[in-house]
Amino acid sequence: MTENSVDGYEAEEFAAGGHKWKLVIYPNGNKKRNVEGHVSLYLELAGEYSLQGDWEIYVDFRLFLLDQKRGKYLVLEDAFAKENCFHREMLRLPGFDRFMPLEEFTNASNGYVVDDTCVFSAEDFVCKERTKGKRERLLTTNNAVMHRQVWKVENFSKLDDPFYKSEPFVAGNQKWEIQFYPKGIAHGMGTHLSLYLALFDFKPTPPVFKIFAEFCLRIVDRKHANHKTWSGKxxxxxxxxxxGLPKFIRASSPV
Structure with a gap:
């Protein structure tokens, strides 16, 4: 593998702690981590979908290299973490980028390579498994979308229902609506008009999906242009x- 510049080699899977694992070796160093002149060795959880999206596995592990001349194993453990964590976004542990200098590894006197053969071994203990809980994904857009929506409410004095909403409109590839409580809601009930911006018919897709928006709500003063405006994020x-605001404007204020 070294002479033919094999990038990486994955060993056959083995079972431990109710999961399947495999060793991954880079005989000329892991180029993705800018490693040269060393053997890179990792333990990997086999199967991209072997874990549910919200689960983690904590593992203690050791990797071994056999000295075939003396019949002894060189043992390597992760010195930085007692328990290593596997999850869907990181199926391979950091492992050992510089497991051993290639020159030392191939030196015949060390007994690691005999008759062009080397022997690796792995030992891992699943300490615990637990759910990670909810996950969130943040998507951003480079070109923010500006949209202006006007909703004219007729016959305001005859509004008897506690809640009204505008026709849905599209902004930023998402449907929205304006929600209006003429008699108020929450701690604005009976004294104020309440006004809100709301998602329309929102069907979230796992993992948790959120939309960040900056917006302003306004009630227009058509006589004096003294508009009541509130900006929110x-x-x-x-x-x-x-x-929105449960106390957007006092019910007795001229509109």
Whole structure:
């Protein structure tokens, strides 16, 4: 493998702690980590989908290299972590980028390579498994979308229902609606008008999906142009699909 510049080699899978594992060796060093002149060796959880998305596995592990002349194993352990964690985003542990200098590894007097054969071994103990809980994904856009939506409410004095909403509109590839409580809501009930921006018919896709928006809500003063405006920022989600002010303006204020 060394002479033919094999990049990486994955050994056959083996079972331990209810999961399948495999050793991965880079005989000329892991080029992805800019390693040269060394053998790189890693323990990997076999199978991209062997773990559910919200689970973690904590493992103690040791890697071995056999000195075939003396019948002894060289033992390597992770000196930086007592328990190493596997999860869906990191199936391979950091392992050992510089497991051993290639010159030392191939030196016949050391007994690691005999008759062009070397022997590696792995020992791993699954300490515990646990769920990671909820995950979130943050997607950003380089070109923010500006949208202006006007909602004209007719016959305001005859509004009897506690809640009204505008026709849905599209902004930033997402449907929205304006929500209006003429008699108020929460701690604005009976004294104020309440106004909110809300997601319309939002169907989140796992993992947890949120939309961050900057927006302003406004009630227009058509006589004096003394508009009532409130600016807000919010991460909209399935559990927090609307945002605004319960005390947007006093019910007795001229509109």
């Amino acid at each position: 919010h991460c909209f989600s399935a559990t927090s699909s609307s945002w």
